[in-house]
Amino acid sequence: xxxxxxxxxxxxxxxxxxxxxxxxxxxxxxxxxxxxxxxxxxxxxxxxxxxxxxxxxxxxxxxxxxxxxxxxxxxxxxxxxxxxxxxxxxxxxxxxxxxxxxxxxxxxxxxxxxxxxxxxxxxxxxxxxxxxxxxxxx
Amino acid sequence: xxxxxxxxxxxxxxxxxxxxxxxxxxxxxxxxxxxxxxxxxxxxxxxxxxxxxxxxxxxxxxxxxxxxxxxxxxxxxxxxxxxxxxxxxxxxxxxxxxxxxxxxxxxxxxxxxxxxxxxxxxxxxxxxxx
Numbered sequence: 001x002x003x004x005x006x007x008x009x010x011x012x013x014x015x016x017x018x019x020x021x022x023x024x025x026x027x028x029x030x031x032x033x034x035x036x037x038x039x040x041x042x043x044x045x046x047x048x049x050x051x052x053x054x055x056x057x058x059x060x061x062x063x064x065x066x067x068x069x070x071x072x073x074x075x076x077x078x079x080x081x082x083x084x085x086x087x088x089x090x091x092x093x094x095x096x097x098x099x100x101x102x103x104x105x106x107x108x109x110x111x112x113x114x115x116x117x118x119x120x121x122x123x124x125x126x127x128x129x130x131x132x133x134x135x136x137x138x
Numbered sequence: 139x140x141x142x143x144x145x146x147x148x149x150x151x152x153x154x155x156x157x158x159x160x161x162x163x164x165x166x167x168x169x170x171x172x173x174x175x176x177x178x179x180x181x182x183x184x185x186x187x188x189x190x191x192x193x194x195x196x197x198x199x200x201x202x203x204x205x206x207x208x209x210x211x212x213x214x215x216x217x218x219x220x221x222x223x224x225x226x227x228x229x230x231x232x233x234x235x236x237x238x239x240x241x242x243x244x245x246x247x248x249x250x251x252x253x254x255x256x257x258x259x260x261x262x263x264x265x266x267x268x
Contacts, residue, residue, distance in 0.1 A: 039221045046214055050250045053257035060191040086176055093169050132188055
């Protein structure tokens with residue numbers, strides 16, 4: 001079972017697998033899938049922005065109605081999801097920009113930066129939502 | 139009919155459309171812009187979330203806010219359009235469905251950007267008091 005034995009007999013050598021056959025869940029894979037998923041979520045988030053602009057242009061009644069819809073519990077859940085998506089997609093996007101520059105491709109770095117992007121997305125979103133509570137203003 | 143064609147003839151016209159680099163660069167440049175614009179947008183959302191209708195009007199009467207919001211809309215809808223296009227091209231293989239979805243994507247993104255900018259200009263330029 002040693003490496004030298006495997007190399008000695010070509011038939012026993014483990015062949016490389018197609019990526020589609022590697023089922024093991026991995027953090028880099030999760031980050032890649034979530035990058036696309038959060039991108040789609042932000043598509044929805046942008047439509048919420050369009051709604052906000054329309055409500056603002058419609059006058060005080062429409063604006064208060066729209067803002068109270070966003071402030072409802074389902075509205076807050078959606079907006080928190082959008083916030084997580086903003087920060088994860090941003091952090092992972094910066095990771096992609098480094099890759100475009102040819103940096104950060106080692107397994108160790110790719111694993112570490114995936115974890116950083118995932119953590120940052122969640123922590124930054126929680127921090128943003130805690131801010132009004134901390135400063136007590138709103 | 140295809141059987142009579144030479145291998146070179148069959149391969150011709152099956153290469154890239156030579157437009158990929160524009161997509162790649164546009165996606166990255168808008169990404170860099172959005173890093174800064176979205177940090178500002180999240181901060182602004184926090185200010186607006188705690189405020190009233192009057193707060194929003196006052197906020198949008200500042201030219202810097204109106205300009206940054208317009209830039210955010212342009213960069214975001216452009217970036218979104220490119221991203222969703224790739225998703226459709228990756229997963230939808232029926233030519234008719236793909237074409238329809240790509241057009242819907244374009245309409246949603248251009249429409250969203252236009253609506254956002256017209257609405258914010260209407261508010262930002264109206265009155266001018268405050």
